[in-house]
Amino acid sequence: MWYKAKMQNDLFENKQTNDNDPRDITDSRDELNHAQFSAVTHGDGPVLVIAGAGSGKTRTLVYRMAHLIENNVPPESILLLTFTRRSAQEMMSRASSLTSQSCKRIIGGTFHATANMLLRRHGHHLGFGSGFTIIDRSDAEGIINLLKSSLGFAGAGKRFPSKRMIVNILSGAVNRVLPIEDLVHQQHPHLIEFLDDIYRLKEEYFQFKVNHGLMDYDDLLINWERLLKESKDARAEISSRFRHILVDEYQDTNLTQASIIKLMAYNHNNVMVVGDDAQSIYSFRGADFYNIMRFPDQFSGASVIKLEENYRSTQPILSLTNNIISSARDKFTKTLFTKVKGGSRPVLVPALNERSEARFIVETIKKHQQEGTDLCEMAVLFRSGFHSYKLEMELTSHGFKFEKRGGLKLTESAHIKDVLSFFRILTNPWDNLSWNRILLQLDKVGPKTAQKILESIKNSDSPVNALFSYKPASSWKVGYQRMLELLQNTGQENLTPSGQFDLIMEYYEPIFEKIYYDDYPRRKKELDQLKSVVAGYGDLQSFIDDTALDPPENISADELATNDDPKEQLILSTIHSAKGLEWDVVFVLGLAEGRFPHQNAVPGEQWEEERRLLYVAATRAKKLVYLSYPRELMTPDRKLRRAGMSPFLSEINPGFYEIRKPETPSYSASSYNSQESFSPKLPSRKKTSSARLQFKTGMKVHHPFFGPGRIKDVPGPRRVEVSFDRHGDKILHLDYAKLEPAE
DNA sequence: AGAACTATGTTTTTT
DNA sequence: ACATAGTTCT
Numbered sequence: 001m002w003y004k005a006k007m008q009n010d011l012f013e014n015k016q017t018n019d020n021d022p023r024d025i026t027d028s029r030d031e032l033n034h035a036q037f038s039a040v041t042h043g044d045g046p047v048l049v050i051a052g053a054g055s056g057k058t059r060t061l062v063y064r065m066a067h068l069i070e071n072n073v074p075p076e077s078i079l080l081l082t083f084t085r086r087s088a089q090e091m092m093s094r095a096s097s098l099t100s101q102s103c104k105r106i107i108g109g110t111f112h113a114t115a116n117m118l119l120r121r122h123g124h125h126l127g128f129g130s131g132f133t134i135i136d137r138s139d140a141e142g143i144i145n146l147l148k149s150s151l152g153f154a155g156a157g158k159r160f161p162s163k164r165m166i167v168n169i170l171s172g173a174v175n176r177v178l179p180i181e182d183l184v185h186q187q188h189p190h191l192i193e194f195l196d197d198i199y200r201l202k203e204e205y206f207q208f209k210v211n212h213g214l215m216d217y218d219d220l221l222i223n224w225e226r227l228l229k230e231s232k233d234a235r236a237e238i239s240s241r242f243r244h245i246l247v248d249e250y251q252d253t254n255l256t257q258a259s260i261i262k263l264m265a266y267n268h269n270n271v272m273v274v275g276d277d278a279q280s281i282y283s284f285r286g287a288d289f290y291n292i293m294r295f296p297d298q299f300s301g302a303s304v305i306k307l308e309e310n311y312r313s314t315q316p317i318l319s320l321t322n323n324i325i326s327s328a329r330d331k332f333t334k335t336l337f338t339k340v341k342g343g344s345r346p347v348l349v350p351a352l353n354e355r356s357e358a359r360f361i362v363e364t365i366k367k368h369q370q371e372g373t374d375l376c377e378m379a380v381l382f383r384s385g386f387h388s389y390k391l392e393m394e395l396t397s398h399g400f401k402f403e404k405r406g407g408l409k410l411t412e413s414a415h416i417k418d419v420l421s422f423f424r425i426l427t428n429p430w431d432n433l434s435w436n437r438i439l440l441q442l443d444k445v446g447p448k449t450a451q452k453i454l455e456s457i458k459n460s461d462s463p464v465n466a467l468f469s470y471k472p473a474s475s476w477k478v479g480y481q482r483m484l485e486l487l488q489n490t491g492q493e494n495l496t497p498s499g500q501f502d503l504i505m506e507y508y509e510p511i512f513e514k515i516y517y518d519d520y521p522r523r524k525k526e527l528d529q530l531k532s533v534v535a536g537y538g539d540l541q542s543f544i545d546d547t548a549l550d551p552p553e554n555i556s557a558d559e560l561a562t563n564d565d566p567k568e569q570l571i572l573s574t575i576h577s578a579k580g581l582e583w584d585v586v587f588v589l590g591l592a593e594g595r596f597p598h599q600n601a602v603p604g605e606q607w608e609e610e611r612r613l614l615y616v617a618a619t620r621a622k623k624l625v626y627l628s629y630p631r632e633l634m635t636p637d638r639k640l641r642r643a644g645m646s647p648f649l650s651e652i653n654p655g656f657y658e659i660r661k662p663e664t665p666s667y668s669a670s671s672y673n674s675q676e677s678f679s680p681k682l683p684s685r686k687k688t689s690s691a692r693l694q695f696k697t698g699m700k701v702h703h704p705f706f707g708p709g710r711i712k713d714v715p716g717p718r719r720v721e722v723s724f725d726r727h728g729d730k731i732l733h734l735d736y737a738k739l740e741p742a743e
Numbered sequence: 744a745g746a747a748c749t750a751t752g753t754t755t756t757t758t
Numbered sequence: 759a760c761a762t763a764g765t766t767c768t
Contacts, residue, residue: 110758137757217758285757384755446747576756598755
């Protein structure tokens with residue numbers, strides 16, 4: 001079979017690789033090494049694959065799926081659990097292309113979406129029957145907000161931990177089955193003084209969810225686990241339906257998820273998990289990388305396979321990333337290596353300030369583009385969403401298209417939440433969070449008035465009737481009655497979800513136009529898209545649950561506005577959202593003291609996780625990585641503060657990188673403080689040796705990245721079109737490209 | 744006086 | 759997008 005042939009090829013042919021041509025890395029990815037081969041062809045029983053970054057973990061899983069299918073395992077009896085839905089889709093399409101048979105019937109997705117789907121198929125709507133609504137983080141923050149005022153925390157101001165932090169603590173405590181006390185002592189020691197308040201919040205938060213039929217991500221998983229634990233029938237049915245369970249990114253699972261996997265496989269133990277402890281970056285969410293170490297205890301007779309060969313990056317990048325992770329306190333040693341030599345050393349960029357950093361990145365991206373790297377083969381990564389603001393400005397002013405990942409999600413934007421809250425009260429009339437949102441839209445109704453109205457329906461058997469009997473004040477009577485009218489109309493039996501959507505829009509549009517008068521058209525387009533999503537659903541409950549778990553990601557504001565080829569877009573991403581992805585050229589920005597590690601991270605476990613985060617960022621690069629930091633940062637009181645480099649950078653052996661200071665003649669210290677717009681004059685550049693050489697059509701050439709090729713055309717004075725043996729045709733700019741004649 | 748509205752400053756990471 | 763402080767409305 002195909003993988004066997006390739007395997008033998010790899011083992012016996014002793015293939016020669018061109019040391020200066022990193023191109024060969026991608027070639028060798030189509031072959032399996034010995035360890036991968038045994039993982040892929042492993043028979044029944046539990047398998048743990050521990051592997052480093054870029055070692056082909058995911059590829060091993062894909063090949064495993066293809067192998068199972070070639071051996072007549074029905075696709076619908078394979079369950080694939082991944083970290084993101086996108087990765088599940090990608091893996092299934094790759095498996096399909098490897099086999100003649102379709103892999104479409106493989107069940108795959110995130111834990112939460114799968115839990116939701118399985119519970120629904122078992123007739124347990126979320127395990128509780130109907131009337132429950134799954135909430136996401138922004139809802140949880142909303143609840144905390146409501147509770148904070150009712151508990152009298154409003155005046156605590158800045159000293160009180162942020163809502164986000166509280167949500168993290170509460171959900172972390174649930175995930176880990178850890179008392180809040182321990183969690184705060186271990187992870188958030190600076191919040192010890194608020195321990196009592198956090199305890200009260202936890203109680204109130206739990207009560208609020210129970211009273212209003214709300215359920216968060218963790219409740220969903222806990223219900224799934226409970227169902228499997230308590231019902232022998234459910235357990236038997238699921239484990240006989242899914243004969244093979246494959247799990248990606250196992251280091252990011254929590255205890256509940258590990259238990260679920262065990263329960264689902266209880267009568268066959270055909271579980272294969274892949275993971276890397278050095279890439280565990282979700283402990284704040286309850287992920288426990290000791291799950292990996294416990295796997296052999298949990299599944300007796302488990303085979304453990306280590307993948308240590310790296311197929312992604314060049315050796316200079318690996319030397320740097322190995323050096324980063326070697327400072328980690330706890331680690332399970334893996335030494336990554338690649339057979340391929342060559343490649344450029346990582347570049348450390350100390351920039352004067354954030355703007356200089358942004359400009360360096362923009363100029364360098366331009367340079368790589370001119371050398372023939374597509375925009376979609378580059379990415380800029382950072383610790384926190386707002387670190388990229390300066391860069392976004394710079395990119396926009398240079399006319400670059402980019403896609404930012406990890407910022408605000410569509411379902412977190414206000415207008416979508418508004419419309420969804422109408423749907424939510426239709427399936428769950430006790431959902432106070434949504435009522436609150438709807439009432440606040442009314443003119444002359446603020447938090448206090450909304451609260452009063454909600455009080456009156458709190459203990460009512462029929463919230464809708466209670467609202468009808470509430471006496472509105474004259475100033476907002478008209479709007480209130482319009483809302484009640486909508487309730488009556490949407491409550492009719494024979495309406496489809498998309499019919500209800502139309503009614504809701506009829507009511508909401510005037511309000512919507514008033515609130516978002518400045519960018520009304522953009523948001524309107526997104527709502528139209530939402531309607532087409534709604535139209536695909538027969539029942540409302542499924543739609544509500546799915547949008548909470550799995551925001552429809554194909555609705556992207558950028559795509560709608562520009563309708564651009566995604567290949568022409570640069571990716572800006574938080575490191576967390578970049579997990580599992582790879583690019584030729586990666587920039588990591590903001591590696592300054594106080595930004596990376598995050599300011600609130602305390603030495604110990606949290607500090608270690610920040611280090612792994614840098615490791616994950618740097619290992620995304622295939623050919624070249626730039627690590628940059630601004631030496632001046634803006635403090636909260638708008639003063640400039642000197643910042644050193646991140647302590648993680650200082651730990652790196654300087655032999656593993658080269659330093660490149662941005663050429664900054666046009667915005668040196670003197671012009672820095674002025675508000676003048678940037679100078680149109682480009683910084684002077686050193687010309688490469690290629691610029692002086694003469695190239696003619698037909699000439700054989702060699703490029704450090706693209707390898708051997710032949711000149712196809714000379715379209716301009718300093719431009720050549722080269723037809724590369726293995727990279728196709730590229731137009732190169734001789735001022736930038738390091739093109740050399742080949743003998 | 745209390746509620747609603749407006750302006751201004753800050754923002755960890757997320758299925 | 760949210761929190762807070764200051765201002766206007768009822």
